[in-house]
Amino acid sequence: MLAVTGTATTALGLLLAVRPLSSLTALGIYTGVSCVVSGLGDLLARRDRAGKLSLIIGIGWVLAGVSVFAWLGRSLQLLGPFVAGLLVVTGAVKLLELRRGLSTDRLLTAAFGLSELAFGLAAWVWPDVTLLVVALLFGVRTAGFGLSLLWRGAVAARRGSSAQVALRPGLARFRAARWMAAGVVLLLAGATLVISERFRQGIPVLDGFYDAPDVVPAEPGQLLRAERYDGDLPEGLTAYRILYTTTADEGVPGLASGVVAVPVEPAGRPTPLIAWAHGTVGVARACAPSLGRNAISTEGMPSMDALARNGWGMVATDYIGQGTEGAFPYLVGQGEGRSVLDAVRAAHQIDGLDLAPETVIWGHSQGGHAALWAGQLAPTYAPDVEVVGTAALSAASDTLGMAQLVTAHPGALGASLAISFVLAAYSRTYPDISLDDVTPAARTLVKEAAARCTSEPGTLLTVLTGVAISRDTPILVHDPATGAVGRRLRQNVALGPWPAPLFLAQGTADEVISARLQDEYVARLCAAGRPLRYERYEGKTHMGILEPDSPLNADLAQWTEDRLAGLPQQNTCQ
Structure with missing residues (x-):
């Protein structure tokens, strides 16, 4: 016995x-x-x-x-x-x-x-x-x-x-x-x-700039506060940190922050704006890029040398809920897109800036998802913002497909982070989703991961714990394609239409956004009659596509020049 x-x-x-x-x-x-x-x-x-x-x-x-x-x-x-x-x-x-x-x-x-x-x-x-x-x-x-x-x-x-x-x-x-x-x-x-x-060490600390004023206008896109931003900017630019009003996903007023950069030397004409939507940095309030020195930087952002050279400005939103209070809309299309568009509106209200009405939207990774939604929402939500083009780079376009891929390969680096970020954001945004959708033993892991920023050293612990549990019980109780989670993920796939030209770029060696998923997403848009330009970059990884030696930089700069010049775009669907 x-x-x-x-x-x-x-x-x-x-x-x-x-x-x-x-x-x-x-x-x-x-x-x-x-x-x-x-x-x-x-x-x-x-x-x-x-x-x-x-x-x-x-x-x-x-x-x-x-x-x-x-x-x-x-x-x-x-x-x-x-x-x-x-x-x-x-x-x-x-x-x-x-x-x-x-x-x-x-x-x-x-x-x-x-x-x-x-x-x-x-x-x-x-x-x-x-x-x-x-x-x-x-x-x-x-x-x-x-x-x-x-x-x-x-x-x-x-x-x-x-x-x-x-x-x-x-x-x-x-x-x-x-x-x-x-x-x-x-x-x-x-x-x-x-x-x-x-x-x-290195955990960001919020300052009083992000506090809500006593009186907040109900109208979205109103500039509430602006001050000089002394981050590590690309050469030839000067910048401001801004606080502005926007609209939360459920329709109630909210606040967002961001950074606006313009050329130091005026070009003798109004400055066109690039609206930048940043990629995944976390879902916690302290993860706002404008808190650090790289909100607009040559690090992890494409074609930055083209800004001052061509006389372009850039407004980079933190989105609602980063920096400011609110539910951060991670892969929540409405909240992301509205934050991007309202940042453009607010930038036009900074004293002393002469900005042109034309705006081109750029976004990478999560920001690619935000860019798709901003370009799609512009005609109805912000018809006063003249969007002349939308570029989604390595975009998290198919949210449902990505969730299924991550749960099928839980041992992939960052898989636990992605699941944690989505569940944390969706549970704060949608009443039919909560942490009850997470396996009981994994709830602490999900909550702690969602409280960290990707720039923190502590994120390494989250990645390692994710690898440790990869061969164990799934983090989610049910298949993400089913129930409320699946319904909300489908709801956040941008399908257009986009009145302005659409440019999608993807590295074939991307380890975060599957090139196969992007191909299938583009095929889906083409089948629905959405004109677009799609470029694949051989051997480029998720961040490698943004490196200085990447051909994307020249392609994106030329594509943006063509959009500002009003030239037609080739439709690669044909």
């Missing part, structure tokens, strides 16, 4: 050790069962006692176990903070032992207490990593318990069930081992704190 039980338990432990989400779920169920059994045990053991306290305690344990089952997702979300708090409390208690005087045993206890405090602080800051560690340890502990059963079975078979193996290490050797263990644990705890602090 010991051999059979030990083998099964060891196998289960090894399986849980490499499947963190399953391990967390098993731990939650185990905790609930333990509470119920403990409560029933208390009630049975104390049935002859008259005290009400024992009755209340027993009932309390049973109710606690039932609660763990009923709200398993919430219970697992509380597990990380509980572990952190437990470590801090036990560490502090061990340190308090020093008040009774210094001795070898108390110093050792204090050393372990310091390490527990350090691990507790790290666990509080990184709850998602803490949960994965807890899941791993639960699996390892289960496997260890199984191995102990196998050992007991082997000993019983050799020496009889009553045989015992007494291990009596020398006292000096035992104390030396304790000091060595204390040193190793303290070293690990110190390294954990240092690494934790390094990962937290």
Whole structure:
């Protein structure tokens, strides 16, 4: 019996050790069962006692176990903070032992207490990593318990069930081992704190510029605030940071921020505007590009040398909900498109700027999705904005197809980030979607990932945890093509029409946006009679398509010149 039980338990432990989400779920169920059994045990053991306290305690344990089952997702979300708090409390208690005087045993206890405090602080800051560690340890502990059963079975078979193996290490050797263990644990705890602090460095901090004024106009596209922007601009440009009104996806007024850059040397004519829609940087409020120095930069943006050379200006929105309060519309077409168009309206209200009415929209990745929606919405939402062309580069055009691809390949780098960003944004935007659509054990991971920006070092932890759970339970409870999630993803695929010329570009080696999906999206538009120009760039990756040596730069600059000149565009559908 010991051999059979030990083998099964060891196998289960090894399986849980490499499947963190399953391990967390098993731990939650185990905790609930333990509470119920403990409560029933208390009630049975104390049935002859008259005290009400024992009755209340027993009932309390049973109710606690039932609660763990009923709200398993919430219970697992509380597990990380509980572990952190437990470590801090036990560490502090061990340190308090020093008040009774210094001795070898108390110093050792204090050393372990310091390490527990350090691990507790790290666990509080990184709850998602803490949960994965807890899941791993639960699996390892289960496997260890199984191995102990196998050992007991082997000993019983050799020496009889009553045989015992007494291990009596020398006292000096035992104390030396304790000091060595204390040193190793303290070293690990110190390294954990240092690494934790390094990962937290570089987190953007909001300033008062993004605070809503006392009076906010209901009309979208109104400039509320403007100030000089001193970021790392392409040569020959000067810039302003702006705060303006826009419209949230549900139709209520909202605020957005952005940056407007214009040539330092006037060209002797009004300056045409390029409306830039940035790619994925996160979904948290502090991820706004205008907070940093690269809102308009040669890094990760195409044809930047063409701006000053050709006398073009650029307005780069942060979108609603980044910088400002509100629900960030990640891959939510209406919110993205309105933020882009209202940024153009606001830019025209900056004192001292002479801007031309013509506007060309550029966007990359998520911004390509935003550009498609802005060009599609312009005639109805912002007819006063004269859009003469829309360029969507490596665009997240087919949101549904992308979601299906990501869930089919969960081990791909960034897959967990993409799922987390979409679920966080959609749950804040649509009433029929919530974090209940996420597997209970993965909800903390999704919430923590959605609270980070891609520029933060801590995002590396999110990517690594995503890889760690890639072969485990899917993050989503249901197939993303079904239910409310699937319906909303389909709703956010831009299908036109686009009154102005449309240009789509795609790298064939893109590791984020599948070239096959882009080909299928373009074929779908062509079949619907949408004229467009589609260019594929051989060997170019998702960001490589924007590098200075990419042929896209020259193509995009020439295409933009042609749009501003009013020339017709070739329809590659034909």
